[in-house]
Structures are given as C-alpha cells and as structure tokens.
Amino acid sequence: MQKKILGIAGSPRKAATYESLQVALEGAQTLCADELNVELVSFKGKKIAPCNHCNACKRNGGRCVVDDDMTPLYESLVEADSFIFASPVYAMNMTPQLSAFFSRMRALHDRDGGKLRNKLATAIAVGGRRNGGQELAISNIVHACLTRGIVYIGGEPGFYSGAMVWSGDKGKDVLSFDEEAGNSLRSLGRRLAYWTLLIAAGKSLVGEGEVQMSKYMF
Numbered sequence: 001m002q003k004k005i006l007g008i009a010g011s012p013r014k015a016a017t018y019e020s021l022q023v024a025l026e027g028a029q030t031l032c033a034d035e036l037n038v039e040l041v042s043f044k045g046k047k048i049a050p051c052n053h054c055n056a057c058k059r060n061g062g063r064c065v066v067d068d069d070m071t072p073l074y075e076s077l078v079e080a081d082s083f084i085f086a087s088p089v090y091a092m093n094m095t096p097q098l099s100a101f102f103s104r105m106r107a108l109h110d111r112d113g114g115k116l117r118n119k120l121a122t123a124i125a126v127g128g129r130r131n132g133g134q135e136l137a138i139s140n141i142v143h144a145c146l147t148r149g150i151v152y153i154g155g156e157p158g159f160y161s162g163a164m165v166w167s168g169d170k171g172k173d174v175l176s177f178d179e180e181a182g183n184s185l186r187s188l189g190r191r192l193a194y195w196t197l198l199i200a201a202g203k204s205l206v207g208e209g210e211v212q213m214s215k216y217m218f
Ligand SMILES: Cc1cc2nc3c(=O)[nH]c(=O)nc-3n(C[C@H](O)[C@H](O)[C@H](O)COP(=O)(O)O)c2cc1C
Pocket: 011, 012, 013, 014, 015, 016, 017, 018, 088, 089, 090, 091, 092, 093, 126, 127, 128, 129, 130, 131, 132, 133, 167, 168, 169, 170, 171, 172
C-alpha cells in the first residue's frame, strides 16, 4: 500500500510558504514515486480556532466538538504516514494558525499514546528576513511534534533542523529570490520520503511498539 506524506502550509496566504512546500513535496516524489502519495493542505481561507480546553475530547473518545475547518483535517492527520509542517515566521515563531492546529491535535492524544504516535515529520520555516527566526520557528515545531508522539526528522548537513527559506517578503517568487533554498527543500522532502518508507518497512517487522505511559499522564 502507498505511504502518504501530508504537507501543511501554515500561512493564511498561498505565497512563499505554499511554494516552498510544493518544492519539498516534489523532492519527496523523486524517491520511489510509486510507493508514495503526497497531499498539500493550505490554511488559506481556513478558520482553525485554538483549543479552548473544554476537555470534551477526553470524555468522548477523542472527538473534538469545535466545529470548524479543523474537523476534516483530523482524518487527514490520522491517515497520513508523515508530515511536512511549513510555516511563515511570525514574530520569530510559527504562525498562530499553525500553533492553533497543533493545540487542536490534543484530541488525538489518548491513553494508547495517541493516534499520531510513530508518524514522522519535518519542517520548513519561511521568513521575510534572512535571519528572522527561522531556526526558532522550526525548534518550536519540533517541540510541538514531540507533544503529539510524532518523530521529528531533521535535514542534511548545512540545514540541520529543517529547511530555512528567506522570502524577502516577495511572495510566490521566493525561489528566484533565495536561490539556495530550492536545494534544501528538495533534499528535505527526499529525506523524509526515505525515512517514511524505511519506517514503514520496519513497522511491518516490529509493529508500533508497546506504550508505557508515565504515571504523571492524566
Ligand atoms: C505578523 C507577521 C510577523 C512576521 N514576523 C517575522 C519575523 O519575526 N521574522 C521574519 O523573518 N519575517 C517575519 N514576517 C515576514 C513573513 O515571515 C514573510 O513575509 C513570509 O514570507 C510570509 O510567508 P507567506 O508568503 O507564505 O505568507 C512576519 C510577517 C507577518 C505578517
């Protein structure tokens, strides 16, 4: 069965982040394309409220009762094998939209270790400035992944934590502005594809592994 990489473009626009994510997903498809299926979800026009801590999901088996554009995305998250989380840098961090998305994933986190456990992810940060906080934004995405049981896969030598793009606030034409970014984006996507297939092969041998919850959970 094909494995799925889901790309999330956490910008309220279809601009530099969307473009960068497309390039990374193209990179992923250069490895065993027949084995992989990719999908890109843009936050443009989507309303995703942050978690309001009503705890309904803890009482009803993990169903979030907030009805907005997050609702169909729960299924997409559970179906996917791995993710590329791409965010513009806002105030040296991921966007509030992507942060809200991560907080709403709490509904998928349950006593069995969660429905996102052992899935893989990597990240892209796109800043208007050359050094505008891309590494910090990625660092926060890494930590958000850890709270959801997602295993983070970094980049290659030279872009250790993920792909960092300098958009110069130029919107869609980002890759002619930051010429080097294309290489790291394609390479990051291909690396995630490699790990996605490797882990899938490993899971067929050893399964998902036993969950041993901390006594401090719940
Ligand atoms: C509210 C806001 C905050 C921003 N903060 C930063 C920042 O801290 N560092 C930076 O490099 N760029 C910052 N930018 C610029 C965006 O990261 C940049 O324009 C990026 O390309 C936007 O992504 P998009 O084109 O995919 O929407 C900010 C933009 C906005 C709207």
